Amino acid sequence: MVMLVGLAFFGILVGFSSGFFGIGGGTILVPALIYFGYDIKMAIGISVMQMIFSSMFGSYHNHKAGSLALKSGLILGLGSFIGAAFSGMIVDAMPHLALLILFAVILLLSIYKMFTASLEPQLCPNESTFLLLFIGVFVGAISISTGTGGAIFLTPALVGFLGWDIKKAVGTTLFFVIFGSISGFISLSAHGYVDYAVGAAIGLGSVIGVYFGVKLSHRIDKKMQKRALLILYTVMFILTFNKILSEMNIL
Template sequence: MVGEFGLIMFDNMPMMAIITAFIIFVLIGMGIGFVSGFFGIGGGTILVPILLNLGFDIKSAIGISVLQMFMGALFGSYVNYKNKKLVLNDGIIVGIGGLAGASFSGLIVANTPSIVLKLVVLFMLLVAIIKFFKADVQNTNPKEISKPIMFGVGVFVGAIAISVGLGGALFLTPIFVGFLKMDIKKAVSIGLFFVVFSSFAGLISLANADLVDYKTGLMIGIGSIIGVYFGVKVGHRANKQIQKKLALGLYIIMFILMIKNIVF
């Protein structure tokens, strides 16, 4: 079974089993990478449950997910930049804000009951869904956002998202598009670039704690690089209204899963 692999997956395994595992993990990575590139998210909220269902423990799943997010987001952001879809200066400002916000996550987690954190995320998702639903993504004159506001958004999202184990990009697009009237294509590219910063910080922390399964993570990461390339390309060509509807569907699913997590 796949769930029996993980940190010791190559020990005493026949070559056919190793090849099978490689194919399975690469295919998983391709699927996660496509979703990541298309929506501008890290993909950890999807990958972690998949790995848990394959038999990995939560700590291994998170470590693998963070490595996959970093590899996929880094390459996807490069593709966005080469296609002139990523404004690097804006992305760096939001990303540094995210790192600053994430530095408060330990204090937040230590002093806030877990149920309160979950309810905050639930509320943020609900507000994001409502604002994003009302947003005019066909707006031909999107607003320019000041650098301090972009930094502040990064700080806010980094502090909240990292405190509940999320990369943060899931919140950025609704905030930028729904509240700040940014063009959805720009918001998606900045969201993916934000993941580079948040996942890099998480990767260092988890690696120092020896919680990263590099073998599995690299296989899924390779698939993620392939998938994110096509996800980004399809996202560039997708109609903005269709992209908005699909993103709304993703946020609604996450909202339902969060309610399930709180109730059960």
């Protein structure tokens, strides 16, 4: 019980990050749970369960604030729901180290794309239905299989490739997380990769944190938000890369 209470308080931090960065929280939660001693596959399942709580509550507040592109978010979400349905099979098929490496590689690509992205959105950002659906399927399958909601990969894609405004991208990607997390939760539960008590404790804590994270996200300027995202991505990459080296017995 003491451990669950402690995890609930940790969930507040995860939720704050989720609301502020527009992510599901898995980018922080998966590496943290691994360092707490959880196997990566169980850490992924717990992370995906927590995302359901934070993404729903955060998206409600983003919608109220007008920073959610609902139509595009639904298309991306549909793709994510389809892609995430394969997460249980992907996690089953890939060894522990391969999942860590995949997570690190996609983080590195996200850092590069976010660093080079312009803060000024295109006059007519790309919102092609087919393209958004394809991106949703791909990101949903890969992200849920690595324990993230996909927003950490999706935000650089929307801002860097499709020319979206960063505020609109952050609000929409958190909404996108809802669909993939529900689908992934069903798939990972069926394969036995979810600790329900831990996931619920962190998820309930994240509801508190996400409220304050979303509020701050709406107030901060775009330049500061981009810098904060880059710092988050870099820290998570360093932690993940260090874990890879440990797994390979290099450290």
